[in-house]
Amino acid sequence: MAQKRMGAQTIVFGKPPKIIASATLAGPKERDGNFGDYIDTIVDEPMMQEATAEKAERKMLYQVIQESLAKTALQESDINYYIGGDLLNQIISSSYCARDLGIPFIGIYGACSSMVEGLGLGAVMVDGDFADNVLIATSSHYHASERQFRYPIELNIQHKQTSQWTVSGAAAGILTHQGEGPKITHITFGKVVDLGVKQPDLLGAAMAPAASDTLCQHFADTNTTPGDYDLILTGDLGSMGQQLFVDLVKEAGYTLGTKHKDTGADFYKPHQRAGAGGSGCACIALGIMGYVIKEMYQGKYHKILALATGALFSPLSYQQGDSISGIAHGVVIDNT
Amino acid sequence: MAQKRMGAQTIVFGKPPKIIASATLAGPKERDGNFGDYIDTIVDEPMMQEATAEKAERKMLYQVIQESLAKTALQESDINYYIGGDLLNQIISSSYCARDLGIPFIGIYGACSSMVEGLGLGAVMVDGDFADNVLIATSSHYHASERQFRYPIELNIQHKQTSQWTVSGAAAGILTHQGEGPKITHITFGKVVDLGVKQPDLLGAAMAPAASDTLCQHFADTNTTPGDYDLILTGDLGSMGQQLFVDLVKEAGYTLGTKHKDTGADFYKPHQRAGAGGSGCACIALGIMGYVIKEMYQGKYHKILALATGALFSPLSYQQGDSISGIAHGVVIDNT
Numbered sequence: 001m002a003q004k005r006m007g008a009q010t011i012v013f014g015k016p017p018k019i020i021a022s023a024t025l026a027g028p029k030e031r032d033g034n035f036g037d038y039i040d041t042i043v044d045e046p047m048m049q050e051a052t053a054e055k056a057e058r059k060m061l062y063q064v065i066q067e068s069l070a071k072t073a074l075q076e077s078d079i080n081y082y083i084g085g086d087l088l089n090q091i092i093s094s095s096y097c098a099r100d101l102g103i104p105f106i107g108i109y110g111a112c113s114s115m116v117e118g119l120g121l122g123a124v125m126v127d128g129d130f131a132d133n134v135l136i137a138t139s140s141h142y143h144a145s146e147r148q149f150r151y152p153i154e155l156n157i158q159h160k161q162t163s164q165w166t167v168s169g170a171a172a173g174i175l176t177h178q179g180e181g182p183k184i185t186h187i188t189f190g191k192v193v194d195l196g197v198k199q200p201d202l203l204g205a206a207m208a209p210a211a212s213d214t215l216c217q218h219f220a221d222t223n224t225t226p227g228d229y230d231l232i233l234t235g236d237l238g239s240m241g242q243q244l245f246v247d248l249v250k251e252a253g254y255t256l257g258t259k260h261k262d263t264g265a266d267f268y269k270p271h272q273r274a275g276a277g278g279s280g281c282a283c284i285a286l287g288i289m290g291y292v293i294k295e296m297y298q299g300k301y302h303k304i305l306a307l308a309t310g311a312l313f314s315p316l317s318y319q320q321g322d323s324i325s326g327i328a329h330g331v332v333i334d335n336t
Numbered sequence: 337m338a339q340k341r342m343g344a345q346t347i348v349f350g351k352p353p354k355i356i357a358s359a360t361l362a363g364p365k366e367r368d369g370n371f372g373d374y375i376d377t378i379v380d381e382p383m384m385q386e387a388t389a390e391k392a393e394r395k396m397l398y399q400v401i402q403e404s405l406a407k408t409a410l411q412e413s414d415i416n417y418y419i420g421g422d423l424l425n426q427i428i429s430s431s432y433c434a435r436d437l438g439i440p441f442i443g444i445y446g447a448c449s450s451m452v453e454g455l456g457l458g459a460v461m462v463d464g465d466f467a468d469n470v471l472i473a474t475s476s477h478y479h480a481s482e483r484q485f486r487y488p489i490e491l492n493i494q495h496k497q498t499s500q501w502t503v504s505g506a507a508a509g510i511l512t513h514q515g516e517g518p519k520i521t522h523i524t525f526g527k528v529v530d531l532g533v534k535q536p537d538l539l540g541a542a543m544a545p546a547a548s549d550t551l552c553q554h555f556a557d558t559n560t561t562p563g564d565y566d567l568i569l570t571g572d573l574g575s576m577g578q579q580l581f582v583d584l585v586k587e588a589g590y591t592l593g594t595k596h597k598d599t600g601a602d603f604y605k606p607h608q609r610a611g612a613g614g615s616g617c618a619c620i621a622l623g624i625m626g627y628v629i630k631e632m633y634q635g636k637y638h639k640i641l642a643l644a645t646g647a648l649f650s651p652l653s654y655q656q657g658d659s660i661s662g663i664a665h666g667v668v669i670d671n672t
Contacts, residue, residue, distance in 0.1 A: 003465040005416070009440050011466050052656055080341070081525060088650065089425040091445045092658075095648035099528035099661045104345050106453065106525055107648075107663075109427045109445040117442065121457065128464030129339040130347050189417060189442055192435035312431035312443075314424065320388055322428075325435045327443075 004127070007221025009188050009214075016183035016334070017126035017134075017175040022289040023068035025060055026169030026282065029142075033268040033278070038290035039169070041067060046142070046168045053143030057086070058093045060170040061139035062100060068135070068172035072179070079103045079174070080131035083122050085114040086139050086281050087166075088148060093139050103135065111310030112236050113190075114138040115171065115285035116329040120187035122175045123331075132176060139170035140280025149200065149315060160201045164238045164264055164279035165272075171285035173293075182296050186222060186332040190214035192312060194325040200311075200318055204241020204264065204276055207309035210326035211237060212248035215307055218330045219254060226259045231304040233292060234328075235284030236264030238276035241309075263287035284308045288333070296335040303334045340463070343557025345524050345550075352519035352670070353462035353470075353511040358625040359404035361396055362505030362618065365478075369604040369614070374626035375505070377403060382478070382504045389479030393422070394429045396506040397475035398436060404471070404508035408515070415439045415510070416467035419458050421450040422475050422617050423502075424484060429475050439471065447646030448572050449526075450474040451507065451621035452665040456523035458511045459667075468512060475506035476616025485536065485651060496537045500574045500600055500615035501608075507621035509629075518632050522558060522668040526550035528648060530661040536647075536654055540577020540600065540612055543645040546662035547573060548584035551643055554666045555590060562595045565668075567640040569628060571620030572600030574612035577645075599623035620644045624669070632671040639670045 006012045024039045027046035031039065041063070048056040061084075069076065082101060085108040086093040098105035110117035118136035125131040143153055145166040151157040159165070175184070193213050197206035211234050219225060226232060237245050242262040249256055263286070267278030288306050295301050312325040342348045360375045363382035367375065377399070384392040397420075405412065418437060421444040422429040434441035446453035454472035461467040479489055481502040487493040495501070511520070529549050533542035547570050555561060562568060573581050578598040585592055599622070603614030624642050631637050648661040 002416075002462075002468045005466065005468075009416075054652060054656060080338075080345075085445060087426075089652065090447065090648065090650040092648070092650050092653045095528060095661055095663075096653070096658065098663075099530050099648075102527055104525045105528050105663060106457070107445040109421060109443040111426065121442070124460060124464060124466050126338075128460060128466065130341065130460050130464065132338045132341075189440040191438055192431060192441050194435050312426065312428070312435075314426040314428050316390060316425065317428045317432070320390060322432065325431055327431075327434075327441060 009217050010221035011187045013123055013127040013185055015127055016185045017123045018181040018183050019173045020176050020179040020181040021068050021071035022173040022293045023064045024171045024286050024290040025064040026286060030167055030169050034266050035286060035291050038294050053141050057139050057141035057144050058096050061093050061097045061137060064170040065137050065172045068174055072174055074133055076101055076103055079133045079135045081106055081125060082135045083108060083118040084137045085109045087111060087145055111312055112279060112281050112283060113308040113310035113327055113329050114281045115288060116306060116308035116331045119184060119331050120189060120329055123184040123187060126175050126177060134175045137172035138281040138285045140166050140282040142166040142168045145280055159275050161275055162240055163201045163275040164203060164277050165274035166280035167278045167282040169282040169286055171282060171289040173289050182293060182333045182335040184331060185334045188214055188218040188330040190328045192325045192327050194323050196323045198323050203311040204238035205244055206311050206324040207326035208237055208241045208244040208248060211245050211307050211309050211328040214328040214330050215249060216252045226254055226256050229303055229305045230301040232256060232260045233287055233304060233306045234262045235287050235308055236279040237262045237309060238264040240276050302336045306331050345553050346557035347523045349459055349463040349521055351463055352521045353459045354517040354519050355509045356512050356515040356517040357404050357407035358509040358629045359400045360507045360622050360626040361400040362622060366503055366505055370602050371622060371627050374630050389477050390424060393475050393477035393480050394432050397429050397433045397473060400506040401473050401508045404510055408510055410469055412437055412439055415469050415471045417442055417461060418471045419444060419454040420473045421445045423447060423481055447648055448615060448617050449644040449646035449663055449665050450617045451624060452642060452644035452667045455520060455667050456525060456665055459520040459523060462511050462513060470511045473508035474617040474621045476502050476618040478502045478504045481616055495611050497611055498576055499537045499611040500539060500613050501610035502616035503614045503618040505618040505622055507618060507625040509625050518629060518669045518671040520667060521670045524550055524554040524666040526664045528661045528663050530659050532659045534659050539647045540574035541580055542647050542660040543662035544573055544577045544580040544584060547581050547643050547645050547664040550664040550666050551585060552588045562590055562592050565639055565641045566637040568592060568596045569623055569640060569642045570598045571623050571644060572615040573598045573645060574600040576612050638672045642667050
């Protein structure tokens with residue numbers, strides 16, 4: 001078996017890459033939510049003085065990348081690869097950012113799991129001596145996602161209580177061997193799991209089986225249990241999906257208890273009327289690059305497992321009667 | 337600098353992964369083109385007995401993956417990762433295939449550059465001891481792409497001479513250290529380059545600057561010239577894009593001459609009325625996994641450089657006035 005593998009699906013890094021810098025940016029609704037204090041930059045106007053939501057998302061992403069670079073001594077030209085993706089068709093937010101940055105670009109698509117998919121690939125690049133410095137970034141925007149996946153917001157369609165609210169924001173992190181920062185020690189790339197959910201208003205339920213699958217596989221591969229982590233952070237399952245996830249994990253023999261937190265379910269406050277919670281690539285990305293990293297520096301968390309979930313479908317696949325598949329990638333971040 | 341790097345953008349593999357199996361599948365129009373004899377499986381009916389083109393594309397992809405596995409002693413469960421992407425929104429062809437395969441999935445988006453982006457990441461995984469066996473696959477479908485990017489074919493809109501024709505087909509390859517096969521020795525991941533082309537009927541022209549940029553960077557990084565390769569295969573620039581590419585490369589000081597071939601420009605025969613040539617993820621994927629690999633086994637080619645190009649845009653970005661960005665990733669395949 002390849003030397004850097006552990007069990008069926010997990011990679012263990014011999015020289016764990018460090019997250020030497022992270023940056024987060026979001027809008028006013030996100031500021032008012034539960035993670036507001038952990039966001040570096042709040043923009044007052046989610047449209048970012050742009051004519052369209054798509055251009056606004058791109059601007060958020062570009063800005064957060066610049067902010068992550070500014071926290072290091074690195075220039076754009078020092079970054080070997082920019083690994084990123086987003087929810088928009090043909091990942092235009094990321095591609096146009098890559099054009100403006102001039103950094104070699106590796107485009108990924110993992111829906112809302114993009115941040116962890118990127119961290120995994122980036123850590124592979126750095127640990128394997130294929131790169132010195134890698135930038136990982138992702139973004140999402142409520143207006144852009146709503147009109148692509150559901151309805152244009154101008155229609156003022158009432159949200160279902162089971163729907164989630166796409167986080168408008170962006171997050172970036174820089175991986176390298178140099179400097180100091182929390183380490184990426186393991187990545188468990190997940191399988192696509194589909195239990196037949198067909199409603200795009202129930203994305204949390206569609207993704208919960210994948211999250212459970214990857215988590216249990218990670219535990220088995222690494223011979224760990226919930227007790228080995230200070231936090232198991234999922235996202236973005238939302239309030240309904242997280243309950244299903246906890247039940248599935250319990251059926252598999254693991255009790256998560258207070259160790260578990262879902263960025264989707266926790267993102268907004270009840271009075272913010274965000275249905276089942278936050279969603280979008282930025283949701284768990286802000287959770288990891290904002291909440292987790294900052295609390296690690298404060299000493300609250302030492303070792304965490306973040307499971308980023310993605311709903312793999314398109315409006316067209318939905319219209320053609322396909323069910324919504326889910327995927328989850330898990331990453332261990334260690335600051336001990 | 338990281339040990340496995342060479343110059344600014346190129347990775348050099350210490351233990352070059354081998355392509356131990358490849359498989360190709362396409363429809364009747366592709367059979368009648370210039371690469372027809374190199375395609376393993378021809379399906380008579382591009383709709384694959386499915387109700388929609390999207391489901392047909394997915395079926396082609398699934399079938400070609402099974403055919404690639406059947407050429408090895410490996411089972412699905414022996415494959416550590418399936419790295420793949422396609423042109424459809426939210427890469428549904430690849431995601432649903434991954435679901436049906438049950439192999440951990442790393443979704444990528446590089447438009448028509450997907451095969452080489454995937455080969456690069458797969459080779460990183462295998463060379464770096466992160467995986468034993470990796471599957472790379474991609475697909476495209478004329479009907480599905482036309483209606484997503486241009487017009488539904490039922491409208492019978494006349495094609496421009498500068499337009500390219502999306503190849504209906506799929507290709508897969510398996511990378512490992514075990515067994516025998518052509519080796520992947522270098523990968524040059526490209527930058528996003530945009531000279532301001534805005535017409536989706538001129539994708540070759542939009543991508544040519546990126547192809548030239550990556551090629552010249554590859555030459556500089558590896559201290560090679562066209563003379564070091566038996567073939568420099570681009571795709572899918574088409575007849576107009578390839579001329580621009582050759583001119584740009586010449587301006588940079590390199591004469592390609594007969595060493596250069598473009599899968600897009602060469603894919604169909606003139607009487608097939610395919611405009612400026614073939615396109616789609618399957619175009620250069622069939623070129624590499626069909627034409628190149630088979631001719632390597634026949635002894636015609638020993639060392640080639642394949643530059644896969646992608647046009648990074650969406651119908652929405654076009655409608656919003658954005659130009660069409662291009663990217664190109666280059667891979668060296670060596671059978672000496």
